[in-house]
Amino acid sequence: MGISERREREKAERRTAILNCAKELILVQGVEHLSMESIASKAEISKATVYLYFSSKEDLLKEICEEAAKLFHEHLKTFPQTGLKGMAAIRYLWRAYVELFGQSNEMIIVFQVRSFMNSWMSAISLESEDRSPYIDNILLAIKALIDECKAEGIFAPNLDTTTATRLLLSLFSIMVEQASRLPQEIRASPAIIEEMTNTFQIIIRGFAREGIEHSVLNIMG
Amino acid sequence: MGISERREREKAERRTAILNCAKELILVQGVEHLSMESIASKAEISKATVYLYFSSKEDLLKEICEEAAKLFHEHLKTFPQTGLKGMAAIRYLWRAYVELFGQSNEMIIVFQVRSFMNSWMSAISLESEDRSPYIDNILLAIKALIDECKAEGIFAPNLDTTTATRLLLSLFSIMVEQASRLPQEIRASPAIIEEMTNTFQIIIRGFAREGIEHSVLNIMG
Amino acid sequence: MGISERREREKAERRTAILNCAKELILVQGVEHLSMESIASKAEISKATVYLYFSSKEDLLKEICEEAAKLFHEHLKTFPQTGLKGMAAIRYLWRAYVELFGQSNEMIIVFQVRSFMNSWMSAISLESEDRSPYIDNILLAIKALIDECKAEGIFAPNLDTTTATRLLLSLFSIMVEQASRLPQEIRASPAIIEEMTNTFQIIIRGFAREGIEHSVLNIMG
Amino acid sequence: MGISERREREKAERRTAILNCAKELILVQGVEHLSMESIASKAEISKATVYLYFSSKEDLLKEICEEAAKLFHEHLKTFPQTGLKGMAAIRYLWRAYVELFGQSNEMIIVFQVRSFMNSWMSAISLESEDRSPYIDNILLAIKALIDECKAEGIFAPNLDTTTATRLLLSLFSIMVEQASRLPQEIRASPAIIEEMTNTFQIIIRGFAREGIEHSVLNIMG
DNA sequence: TATGAATGAGTGTTCATTCAT
C-alpha cells in the first residue's frame, strides 16, 4: 500500500516537473517554439519519457491550461466564505486577478497556449461541451457575482449576464495577451497594473445601472 | 498600351486569386496549418509561381492583413465628409464595423493571421513603429473620435484616450476571434450581431461621463 | 549585306555584354552564387533572352573560360615575332602572366569558374580531347619554350617536358586561386606579385640543369 | 558498463558508416551534387537520422576534412621519433603522402570538399585562425622540416619558409585535384605515382641551395 | 520504467529551364 502510494506520488511529481519545464520554456521563447525535444532536455529526461506522462503535445498543453484554471478557481472558491457581496465582491475578484497576475506568470503562459490552441477560448464561448470543470466553475462564480450585483441594483437590470461574463473573461484574456508581448521586467509594473485597473473600471461602469454614481463603482477600495 | 494594361490587370488578378485561396484555407483549417504548398495547390499553380507574386510566406500574410486594414480604413476615411460628430459618429463607426464584419470573413482571417504573426497586435499597443499607414490611420481616426466625444461632454473628461482606444480595438479583435471559432453559418447571424452590439454598448456606457442618460448613448439609432 | 553584317555584329556585342555582366558578378559574389536571374537583371534583359545567346548556364561559363584562354594566347602568340630565346623567353612569359594578372581580373574569374566546373583542369591534364584550340595552343607554346630551354642547356636534359608544362600551368592556376581568396584591393599588390614571382623562381630553379648558377635563372631581368 | 560501451561503439560505427557513404558519393558524383537526401538513401537510413549524427551538412563536410587531416597528421606525428633529419625526413614525408594517397581516396575527397567549402584553403594561406588542430600541426611540421633543411645547408638560406610551405601544400593539393579527375582505376597507378614524384622532385630542387648536387636531393632513396 | 534511436511527412525557399505571345 505504502509503496503504491509513493509510486503514484512520484509519478504526479514527475508530471508536475515536466509541466513546469514546459511553462518556463513558453515564458522564455514562446509557445510557437516549444518542442517536445526542448521540454525533455530541460526536464533532463528523454523525449520518450515525456510521452509516458502525456499522450501527445496537445495533451500536455491542455494540461497547462487546466492547471492555471484550477489555480484561479482556487482563489475564487473562497468567495462564499468571505461573505462579500456586490461591489465588495467585485473588488475582491479584481484583487484576486491582479494578485494571480502579479505573483506568477501562470496567466501569461496560459493565454499564450490558448491562442495557440484555440481551446480555452472555445470554453469562454460558454457553450461548454468543455471537459474542464475548473473553467466551468470560474464561469459560474463570475456569473453569480454579476447576478448578485444586478440583484443589488448596482448593475443594469437588463444587462445580459452571459454577455457580461464573456466580456469580463475576454478582458482578462486580452490583458494577459497584451502583457505577454511586453518585456518581462515591466509586465507587472505598477503602471501596467494601473492601466489594467482603469480598463476594468470602464467595463464595470459599462455594467452599471443608469444613474449610479461613479464613486460607488470604484474598483480600488 | 492596351496590352501592357491588360497584363498588369491580369497580374493583379492572379495576386488577388492567390490571396483569396490563402484566406479560404485559413478560414477552413487555420493559419497554423497554412503552407505555401497548400496555397499553390488550391490556386492550381506551382509553389514556385506563388513566389513570383509574394517574396515569402511572411510577405503574403502581411499582405492579407494590410488588405483588410485598407478596407476598414476606406470605410473610416469617409468620416470627415459625413460631418458626423459625437454619438452619431460612434454609431457610424459601429455600423462600418458590423458591415465589414458581416459582408466578408476578412476580419476573421486577419485576426487569425495577426495572432499568428504578432505584428498587428504590436500595432494595437499604439506605439506604432509599424509601417502600415492604414493601421496608423485607423488608430488616429478612433482616437480623434474619442477626443471629440470627450470634448462634447458625452465621454468622461478623465477618460484616458489611449486606454480607451486600445480597449475598443481589443474589443473588435476579440469579437472577431470568438466569431472565428463559431461554425461558419452563424458567424454573422442576427443573434451574434446583436450580442456584439450589446457588448459594444457596454463599453460605450463605460466611457460615458457620469450622469449621462443611457438613451443618449444608444448605439442603434 | 551591310544589314546582316550589322546584325551579326550587334549580336556579338550582346553576347559580350552578357559575358561581362556574368564576370563582374562572379568577381563580386563568387561563382557559386551566380544565377541566370542575376546575370539577366544585371544585363537589363530578361532571363529568357540570355538563353537566346547561350544554350545553358554551363555553355555560358565555358565561354568565359574560353575567352580568357584566348586573351592569354593572344599574348603568347607574339612570341615568335620577338625572337626571344631561353631565359629571356621565360622572363617574357612571366611578364605576360603578371601583366594579364594585374591588368584585369580575367584570371581570377576563370579559375573560379574552372574549379566550379572541373572543365579547365581536365584541359591541363594535357590529354586534350578538349575542344578549345586556345588552350591547346597555350600548352604547345609553353612546351616549345621548355624544349628550347632544354636544348640550350639551361633546363635539365632529363626534365620531362609534359610534367614541367603541367606543373607550370598548375602553378599559374594555384596562384590565381589563392589570389581570388584575398580581398580585392590587395590581389595585385606588389607584395603579392613578389610572392608569386618567388614561387615561379623556385619552379624555374627546379627545372634547371645541375650546376647552373642561380643568377642565370633570374626571373626578374 | 558493457552495454553502454557497446552502444557508444555502435554509434561511432554508424557515424563512420554515414561518413563513408558521403565520401563514396563525393567520389562518384562530386561534392556539388552531394545532398543529405542522397547520403541518407545510400546509407539506407532516413534523412532525419543523418541529422542525429551531424547537426548540418556543413558539419558533416567539415568532419570529412578533419578526419583526413587527422590521418595525415598521424603519419607526420611519428617524425620526431624516427629521428630523421634533412633529406631523409623529406623522403619520409613524401612516402607518407604517397602511401596515404595510394591507400585510399581520402585525399581526393578532401580536396573536393575543401574547394567546395573554401575552408581548408584558408588554412593553407597559413594565417590560420582555423580551429582544426590537425591542419595547424601539419603546417608546423612541414615548416619545421623546411627550416631544418635550411639549417643543414641543403635548402637555399634565403628561401622563404612560408612561401615554400605554401608551395608544397599547394602542390599536394593540385596533385590530388588532378588525380580526382582521372578514372578511378589509374589514379594510384605506378605511372601516376611516378609523375607525382617527378613533380615533387622538381620542387625540392627548386628549394635547394645553389651548387647542391642533384643526387643529394634525390627523393627516391 | 525509461530511453536511444529512428523516421515520415512536412517546411519554406531556390533556380535552370521552357514556352506562348
Add this chain to the structure above:
DNA sequence: AATGAATGAACACTCATTCAT
C-alpha cells in the same frame, strides 16, 4: 528578337511520434 510567366525538381532542415530494448 524578346520576354513575362510558369514550373519541376531539388534543397537543407524540423519535429511529433513510435518502438525495441
